[in-house]
Amino acid sequence: MYDRLKGFRDxxxxxxxxxxxxxxxxxxxxxxxxFREVGTPALERTEMYVDKSGEEIVEELYTFTxxxxxxxxxAPELTPTVARMVVAKQQELAKPIxxxxxxxxxxxxxxxxxxxxxxxQTNVDIFGSAEPEADAEILAYAADAMTDLGLxxxxxxxxxxxxxxxxxxxxxxxxAVDVRAAIxxxxxxAKIETAEYHDLLHEAGLTYDEAETVDDLLDTxxxxxxxxFAGTDRVANAVENLQAVLAAAEDYGVREYTTLxxxxxxxxxxxxxxxxxxxxxxxxISRAVFGGGRYDDLIESFGGQPTPAVGVAPGLxxxxxxxxxxxxxxxxxxxxxxxxxxxxxxxxxxxxxxRDLRARGHVVETDVSDRSFGAQLEYADAIxxxxxxxxxxxxxxxxxxxxxxxxxxxxxxVPVEDFPGDREAPRYEDFA
Amino acid sequence: MYDRLKGFRDxxxxxxxxxxxxxxxxxxxxxxxxFREVGTPALERTEMYVDKSGEEIVEELYTFTxxxxxxxxxAPELTPTVARMVVAKQQELAKPIxxxxxxxxxxxxxxxxxxxxxxxQTNVDIFGSAEPEADAEILAYAADAMTDLGLxxxxxxxxxxxxxxxxxxxxxxxxAVDVRAAIxxxxxxAKIETAEYHDLLHEAGLTYDEAETVDDLLDTxxxxxxxxFAGTDRVANAVENLQAVLAAAEDYGVREYTTLxxxxxxxxxxxxxxxxxxxxxxxxISRAVFGGGRYDDLIESFGGQPTPAVGVAPGLxxxxxxxxxxxxxxxxxxxxxxxxxxxxxxxxxxxxxxRDLRARGHVVETDVSDRSFGAQLEYADAIxxxxxxxxxxxxxxxxxxxxxxxxxxxxxxVPVEDFPGDREAPRYEDFA
Numbered sequence: 054m055y056d057r058l059k060g061f062r063d064x065x066x067x068x069x070x071x072x073x074x075x076x077x078x079x080x081x082x083x084x085x086x087x088f089r090e091v092g093t094p095a096l097e098r099t100e101m102y103v104d105k106s107g108e109e110i111v112e113e114l115y116t117f118t119x120x121x122x123x124x125x126x127x128a129p130e131l132t133p134t135v136a137r138m139v140v141a142k143q144q145e146l147a148k149p150i151x152x153x154x155x156x157x158x159x160x161x162x163x164x165x166x167x168x169x170x171x172x173x174q175t176n177v178d179i180f181g182s183a184e185p186e187a188d189a190e191i192l193a194y195a196a197d198a199m200t201d202l203g204l205x206x207x208x209x210x211x212x213x214x215x216x217x218x219x220x221x222x223x224x225x226x227x228x229a230v231d232v233r234a235a236i237x238x239x240x241x242x243a244k245i246e247t248a249e250y251h252d253l254l255h256e257a258g259l260t261y262d263e264a265e266t267v268d269d270l271l272d273t274x275x276x277x278x279x280x281x282f283a284g285t286d287r288v289a290n291a292v293e294n295l296q297a298v299l300a301a302a303e304d305y306g307v308r309e310y311t312t313l314x315x316x317x318x319x320x321x322x323x324x325x326x327x328x329x330x331x332x333x334x335x336x337x338i339s340r341a342v343f344g345g346g347r348y349d350d351l352i353e354s355f356g357g358q359p360t361p362a363v364g365v366a367p368g369l370x371x372x373x374x375x376x377x378x379x380x381x382x383x384x385x386x387x388x389x390x391x392x393x394x395x396x397x398x399x400x401x402x403x404x405x406x407x408r409d410l411r412a413r414g415h416v417v418e419t420d421v422s423d424r425s426f427g428a429q430l431e432y433a434d435a436i437x438x439x440x441x442x443x444x445x446x447x448x449x450x451x452x453x454x455x456x457x458x459x460x461x462x463x464x465x466x467v468p469v470e471d472f473p474g475d476r477e478a479p480r481y482e483d484f485a
Numbered sequence: 486m487y488d489r490l491k492g493f494r495d496x497x498x499x500x501x502x503x504x505x506x507x508x509x510x511x512x513x514x515x516x517x518x519x520f521r522e523v524g525t526p527a528l529e530r531t532e533m534y535v536d537k538s539g540e541e542i543v544e545e546l547y548t549f550t551x552x553x554x555x556x557x558x559x560a561p562e563l564t565p566t567v568a569r570m571v572v573a574k575q576q577e578l579a580k581p582i583x584x585x586x587x588x589x590x591x592x593x594x595x596x597x598x599x600x601x602x603x604x605x606q607t608n609v610d611i612f613g614s615a616e617p618e619a620d621a622e623i624l625a626y627a628a629d630a631m632t633d634l635g636l637x638x639x640x641x642x643x644x645x646x647x648x649x650x651x652x653x654x655x656x657x658x659x660x661a662v663d664v665r666a667a668i669x670x671x672x673x674x675a676k677i678e679t680a681e682y683h684d685l686l687h688e689a690g691l692t693y694d695e696a697e698t699v700d701d702l703l704d705t706x707x708x709x710x711x712x713x714f715a716g717t718d719r720v721a722n723a724v725e726n727l728q729a730v731l732a733a734a735e736d737y738g739v740r741e742y743t744t745l746x747x748x749x750x751x752x753x754x755x756x757x758x759x760x761x762x763x764x765x766x767x768x769x770i771s772r773a774v775f776g777g778g779r780y781d782d783l784i785e786s787f788g789g790q791p792t793p794a795v796g797v798a799p800g801l802x803x804x805x806x807x808x809x810x811x812x813x814x815x816x817x818x819x820x821x822x823x824x825x826x827x828x829x830x831x832x833x834x835x836x837x838x839x840r841d842l843r844a845r846g847h848v849v850e851t852d853v854s855d856r857s858f859g860a861q862l863e864y865a866d867a868i869x870x871x872x873x874x875x876x877x878x879x880x881x882x883x884x885x886x887x888x889x890x891x892x893x894x895x896x897x898x899v900p901v902e903d904f905p906g907d908r909e910a911p912r913y914e915d916f917a
Contacts, residue, residue, distance in 0.1 A: 054573075063526065066523060092495070094489065098488075100487070115549075116549075117549030118549075138495050184855045414517065421622050422614040432579065
């Protein structure tokens with residue numbers, strides 16, 4: 054007997070049906086915003102991640118050398134791949150480019166609640182617009198995706214920040230700071246002790262007093278005070294941009310789901326502007342459910358023309374936790390419209406009946422195991438068949454079938470030629 | 486600039502929309518037969534394939550050692566994974582177990598037309614029935630999947646064979662033959678020269694005269710002659726089973742798509758009974774489009790209770806070739822229901838209009854790039870918007886929007902409060 058790998062999951066039909074409902078909903082929301090599906094490879098050259106995604110992700114890559122000597126990695130995230138795709142066809146693609154896809158990614162890290170070595174995300178990105186409307190459309194997509202799943206404004210919030218406010222403030226505090234390292238420290242601040250956080254800021258080049266100052270600055274909602282503190286165009290422009298994004302989010306009807314939260318930094322190095330993370334408002338799930346943000350420099354760093362970009366990537370596993378916590382996780386069960394039950398030598402009529410019902414779009418099962426009446430009825434029950442069509446030798450001799458409602462147990466005899474007849478979805482009630 | 490890996494593909498939205506239509510159709514047909522979706526990992530332990538899938542596949546695996554020292558492989562096919570899953574929950578799962586899934590697989594082989602290193606299949610399997618109805622249901626699913634895609638009986642055929650007829654005949658010809666090696670030779674016979682094929686049979690233990698005899702035997706449609714030639718229960722039972730499967734296929738309405746073809750062997754070692762391959766009837770595509778068959782011993786060899794199984798796995802790339810050849814490949818294009826065009830400071834009304842239309846399920850885009858009237862109209866055209874809703878400052882001052890039919894170019898002014906109003910899909914005609 055072979056075992057499943059640690060951090061990998063098998064999804065059996067009950068659970069998969071709920072996951073499919075979740076994926077369909079996330080994708081349907083994206084389609085309605087005019088995002089278009091793309092398909093992307095599982096493997097990329099390792100150097101693409103080594104060059105671009107920052108240390109943290111590279112340590113966790115599944116990497117290997119293929120039989121042709123190529124250094125490969127299983128994709129740990131989508132962004133570098135879609136950036137590569139934009140560069141490859143930058144002349145042909147009409148902007149804004151609006152793409153989505155749902156697929157697995159892989160990171161070698163310790164599995165924990167809601168986090169696996171193989172994990173699925175729906176990535177949603179806009180390339181080619183630097184306008185605040187693009188950031189706001191990503192926020193609006195993400196908010197609609199959540200409410201379309203049955204969540205309300207009480208149950209989640211998007212904590213919104215801006216990389217240039219963070220970076221500009223850090224530089225204003227100490228011009229010698231390693232901004233990337235300091236931002237990674239801020240990103241971790243909620244998950245670690247204050248002392249450890251301040252140690253990380255210190256390693257990034259700040260004194261412990263300056264670390265305290267950063268703490269105080271990031272704790273404010275008063276953006277104009279930050280502009281004043283920094284006194285730089287960089288922070289002033291970033292504050293203005295963040296305010297414009299929030300104003301657009303207001304017009305887009307999703308301002309109510311957002312909270313200003315400058316401690317929100319996102320771990321990846323390539324973010325440049327607005328960043329945000331989705332949190333469980335009740336605090337029961339302490340980690341971010343998912344996040345997103347603007348990454349205006351990535352396409353150019355991949356050798357493309359300067360192309361601003363912004364995106365979000367709901368992860369199925371953490372999102373599932375939130376939906377279960379909020380009691381709106383889709384039902385885990387199988388549904389079947391018809392079971393066609395064969396008694397005696399009736400396979401031809403049973404098969405034709407099943408065929409007719411399937412042609413009308415219904416989910417139909419029939420016996421493929423040469424089972425008894427009782428065993429078939431039990432199976433029909435196990436798959437939650439709504440209606441069982443009993444095709445019995447004796448009934449057939451009278452030119453009849455029996456239609457059985459599986460909830461009430463009521464049944465009725467029907468002439469063979471009347472079923473399904475011209476009915477789209479014939480049920481017991483149509484003949485009783 | 487980073488390059489895509491050889492044998493891997495990026496799917497941009499036009500092509501992806503056609504692929505999505507293909508996948509949706511393959512899966513919808515499976516759902517109507519009562520197959521249930523499962524989700525499976527990309528990685529498995531290498532030994533699972535080394536032990537079970539035969540030499541041919543192992544040579545082509547993407548394998549590596551993970552950071553925990555595990556020998557892993559990217560899945561080259563689904564069957565071993567679902568067999569593992571059946572064994573893991575064999576007590577709980579109600580039989581027959583009917584599963585489907587669509588996902589990528591990976592093999593390190595030379596890319597050629599319709600064959601890639603990363604390739605997608607929709608796998609459809611039944612576990613727990615040894616009856617001919619199960620084989621026939623797989624054939625019926627496969628035939629319906631093809632006709633649901635727009636193909637007709639003139640355009641494809643399922644060449645059906647039986648592993649035990651093949652094996653039994655080979656043993657009857659020469660009891661010392663290496664049956665597996667000889668079956669692999671038969672599987673290759675259509676793709677190689679006769680002399681090379683006979684060399685392979687010779688390597689499997691036959692004389693060249695016996696190889697000629699095998700050729701003659703496999704060329705017949707007269708199954709009873711084969712039973713007589715072999716004179717063994719094995720062949721007699723296999724012939725009876727194959728005839729029972731074809732009779733069930735007749736009842737299931739799909740006999741017309743099948744052809745008896747004993748040269749069809751399938752390459753993988755684990756097949757045990759009926760096997761079949763789908764071919765382009767015109768012969769333009771010479772290789773098999775996809776295949777399937779019965780593998781009754783695999784679950785037990787994985788440490789499970791004896792569990793008969795049969796399945797099929799249409800591959801998207803070869804199937805795409807067939808659909809393109811038959812001119813029924815889904816259209817490669819984007820569709821958009823509405824573009825909401827902003828002129829001047831009208832973002833709030835435009836956003837509310839887009840929101841209302843999306844809430845009705847429509848695909849709606851609006852400006853996120855601060856573009857001119859002309860640039861927006863051009864973009865609306867590029868995304869094939871059916872209707873453009875023009876939200877202009879001057880119109881709005883009169884309490885009006887303009888609804889423009891993008892095909893005719895006709896437009897009409899409409900009071901803001903009437904659009905969309907209580908209409909589900911308001912168009913120009915509703916107001917003209």
